[in-house]
Amino acid sequence: MGSLNEPIRRPLTLDVSGLPSVAFGHRNTTWLANVFYMAIEAMMFALIFAAYFYLRTRSTNWPPGHLPPSLTYGAVNAVVFLLSIVPAWWVRKRAPDGDRRAVRNGLLALSLFAMAATGIRVLEFTTLNCRWSDDAYSSTVWVLIGMHSGHLVTELIETLVLLVISFTPKMEGTRLADAAINSDYWYFVVVTGLMIDFLIYGTTRFL
């Protein structure tokens, strides 16, 4: 136990100069922040899901006085979401190897999928068979899909920016790690998208 006022000599050191400066996966700090961010978003979706079921208990018919949303575009989008997992997985797998070409191609494919999903989403809005200002059910459906579309567009822009970077020499270690994290986030968008599909196409038909 040293006295507080004596100058402290420090002959011992812990040399960290040899430590790496890029980390992938859960070791990356941005990965952790992304997890927190997804937790926030997941919480918001969960609360709106809860609101959906809460409002469900306040009506005898569901959907109240509407046809359920038409399945076509929702089903197509679900397929697009499922297929898009492949390039996301590819980016995530190849990025730690430093395979810039594979990452670039993966990002290209992923952004095409994201664009397709966004385009289909626009069509999906036209076949919901309700308007947000009709009643509480319609409001919830629009907010769920609207919020998810916001995520979709954000993710599309992020992927496009990464794609642009991947054509420049700046696509080095940290950016590759970012591309892998971007894939994690895409998974999140896919999972929430499928859950919302189940909610608005599924529960309106089977519950």
Place this chain on the structure above:
Amino acid sequence: MNAELNFVSFRLVAQAMPVDPGHHHVLQPAAPQAGNIEWLYWVVFWILFAVFALMLAGFATATAKARVISSRPLPIIEDEEGDHRARWALGSALSITVITLFVILVLSVVTGKRVEGLSSKNPVTIQITGHQWWWEVTYPNSQADQTITTANEIHVPLNTPVVVLTNSADVIHSFWAPSITGKRDLVPGYSSAFWFQVAKAGIYHGQCAEFCGLQHAHMGLSVIAETADKFQEWQQRQIKLAAEPSTSEAIRGRGVFLTHACLMCHTIRGTDAGSHLGPDLTHVASRKMIAAETLPNTAGALAGWIVDPQRIKPGTLMSPNPLAPDDLQALVVYLQSLQ
């Protein structure tokens, strides 16, 4: 033109005749509901007071024992032994805490059951609807002409269970008469029910307890508990149509009522006035107070209220009525005849 009537301001009225708004105190119960809660309050209070005293004594003793006066940082104590000795203290303190909390939980749940559980039959049923900023009170009856509608004053028979059905016409209000029972929110889209039973005759004041807009402060009510006979008598009177005016001034007053803004909002059963935007005035003279227990029901206050309600309750939906003085006089006479 209404200048000469402006002297009837609220403050003058209030000073001229102090009114007793009735009992309004959590710890002065007049009903078994409030009584049970008061009992629980005091039991929990004394338990917690003991906890408070013990904790403070602990900190005081510790301070007295350990205090060292020095303005320089003292050396650090190594005290593994002390930590070890204190473990049992922490353990027993926590055990006592848990036991205390459990006792409070049981007392609370048991009291809650006693307050809420309805045991008696043949209750009087009252429907209370909250409006911005007054209470519509209805005594429903299967025969429409036996239904009583009044405002802000709830007459109940003594020692008889009263079931209150609640509803709201606009925003959330909360029914609360502290000497009788705890509060119940009036939530739009929900109808709920609670009950009470008054044990002591008297007038009990209540007030809206959920913030409901501009005049939340002036949304009072009173519960008037009276013997079964008196209650019956009151009921019989309320069922009747409005009294026909007998004097010429009162007849003129009815004319004023029916040709001015009054009939746009109010009902007087037995006349053409039948709107439900404001309180039912069929027996307005039988009430002690007006404007949701804001003013005493006197000629002066009534006139002041009719002329300029926005002065007394700024924001109320009732419009100012700049009537000619003799019209106003006649109207007040008519309204005061509506026993």
Place this chain on the structure above:
Amino acid sequence: MAVAEPIIANDQDTGESELARRLARTWRQPTGIWGWFCNTHHTDIGLRFMVTAFIFLLLGGILAAMIRLQLIRPESSLMGPDLYNQVFTMHGSTMIFLFAVPMMFQGFGVYIVPLMCGARNIAFPRLNAFSYYLYVGGALVLWGGFLTNTGPDVGWFAYVPLSGPAYSPGHRADIWSQMITFTEVSALGVAICLATTILRHRAPGMTLNRMPILLWEKLVISMAVIFAMPAVMVASGLLLLDRLVGTHFFNPAEGGDVLLYQHLFWFFGHPEVYIIFLPGAAIVSTLVECFSRRRIFGYTPIVVAVVATGFIGFSVWVHHMFAVGLPQLSESFFTAASLMIVIPTGTQFFCWVVTIWNGRLQLRLPMLWCFGFIFVFLIGGLSGVMLASVPVDLQVHDTYFVVAHFHYVLIGGALFPMFAGIYFWFPKMTGRMADPTLGTWHFWLFFIGFNLTFFTLHFLGLRGMPRRVYTYSPDMHWHWLNVLASSGVVFMTAGLLVFLANVIWSRRVGEIAGNNPWGDAGLEWAMSSPPPPYNFLHIPTVSGRDPLWEDPPDQPVVVGLRDDIRETLVTQSLDADPQHKDEDPGPSIWPFLTALTVSAAFVGSIFTPWAVPIGAPPVIVTLIGWLWPRGQSPTPRPGGEAWVR
């Protein structure tokens, strides 16, 4: 620019001052007005949070004084209902969203946490700076609204339908709702920064088991923020949609539900209480340890208690809604859960008693404030036990009894520890000691005034005075108690003035503090006061819970971090073993520009839904500007040593 040789420890005697010079140059923050907006260092941003929040404490205090002045006599004509409703709503919203959380969570957290961790800066410093600007944006929106007669008048909770489109015309409720968005995004940003800093930037050797209690509490609070704040954002967002585009979430006539709003709001609202109180408890734990001159008793029970509080805090929200008439079973459940909160809080109290008992107590100024906390919070906590009981709650809910209760809890749980913390860390922040005599005057004036005002309110509540009434009838006999309550304001104001004088005076001519004037154990005392821009000359390593008390004189320090770029050390979450190096992004104007574009979009959406599509492109542009890679650091290659998979 050539890559500098890492300074090797062996020649440290000659190297120390050279290293300090280099680090100071590398970590320097820009100056001037432009530089002010580029600054991303956590001590600067943390101080800004604290100063800004303190300004709003004063503004909220002025509103409180107005309320007390209005209620000093019955049928007072000082304020009409329209103004009064704005004033009490502004008071509540300001104190909760613009003072308590930004001060206790963001301010103290951002300033202290990286120092306690032994880090050179907070993780994601730009996000941190962005959060500060957004907080200021929210504050300006709310107060700008108030000054243009558009202050929210629906209560700080903004219950529907009163705050809905049908009963709240104009944009007053929208202002409230967007202020929520601003401040909550800010709190969420800081929560991410703090949680990441605590999990990834702790000094080597500071395993979870050795983390100071303050860091534990900040970690738990960050998690509570991450899971609670979305609820209020959803609630206020749906409210805004109802008001702006006519959705029907809260319209019972169209399948909406007004209680849904209350559930969402209180699902946030109750954890919020712990988000405000836990930082206070953290400060008290730190100070009790320091001024008892011994290790805190019951480290593990306290940590368990803090984590438990974080969890239980999420299961008690319904006790704010007992009066709506819920089924008895759920009432009993929420009573039990609310009572359970007493156990972890009690644990902390018991541990503090034991620590003092077995220690050598120095009752210096910060400790005096801790005793103030203990007295005041104890009363608030115990009256909270009464409120957990449904029948009692039904009587005193929404009366001045509850007002008294939560002022005891919040002023006790936040304001007293805040003053304790300010007096304690004042030497670290300014390099000078705060004057203890003035501080003692401040304490007694504030303590007496506070109890005078708020203890009286209990009696008013029991006499049936409801909350949020702009006036009352003289016949209710509430007059003299209100006079008594209002008189306390004089003492509290005097206390605050003494405090301000103390801060201004001590900052200029106070006694020079030195590195560690209180002889505390935390790493934040290991560097000069105020801290240099790089915080630590060498990142320390830690071998115990109380580093400066326990570490042997030959405790190793970290070397090998480059001094020509802002290199930081990332350690493992659990064991704090060094894992890799990261680069601090450094000062930038982009967080400020992004805050501007985001604010424009938020403010615009008070008026029109088109603000979202129109406001989004500028936000995207500034975000790309923020995140676009600019580093000059050499590209690590896979297979090389600078690469970990």
Place this chain on the structure above:
Amino acid sequence: MCKPLHIAPLLMAATLLASCKREERTLRQPPPASETLNTIQISGLNPGANSIPTPPSSNMYQESAYAVSEGQKLYEGYNCVGCHAHGGGGIGPALMDRDWIYGSEPGNIFATIMQGRPNGMPSFRNRIPEYQAWEIAAYVRSMAGLLPKGVSPNRTDHMNVKPAESSTSEQTPIGITGLPEQHK
């Protein structure tokens, strides 16, 4: 150089005033401005030729969100819904379309309420106080999309029977627009 600096506070003051008007809650109404209306001849046949009453202070009701909201409550409370429904019309003409039989200016609507019109619209003189008639007129205009969106209510807490006032697009009234020739 200095000029923009001088303009800034002016602009700020202007926005301040604008928002004040929108948010003003005029709880105590000024006394009725005039008794003019009582002297107006009731001539349902040629209403456009009458002089149009003007509100007590110009646009005091049109620019206040509170007044429009009060107008909405009164519109429901006074059972205007009985004939005009929620703007869609029924026994009485629709109020949310572009057609204005007797003019779309606040004064026209005020006169319609106060004097009544042939074929069913009763006169509410002495029944509805003047300021409330102005408030109702403001609300009727908001249904037709003639008021700024900031003051129009978005929905009521009733059944959803019509699009929100604030979502009604700006309309050019047809029929008698209300302003007498000499005023144009």
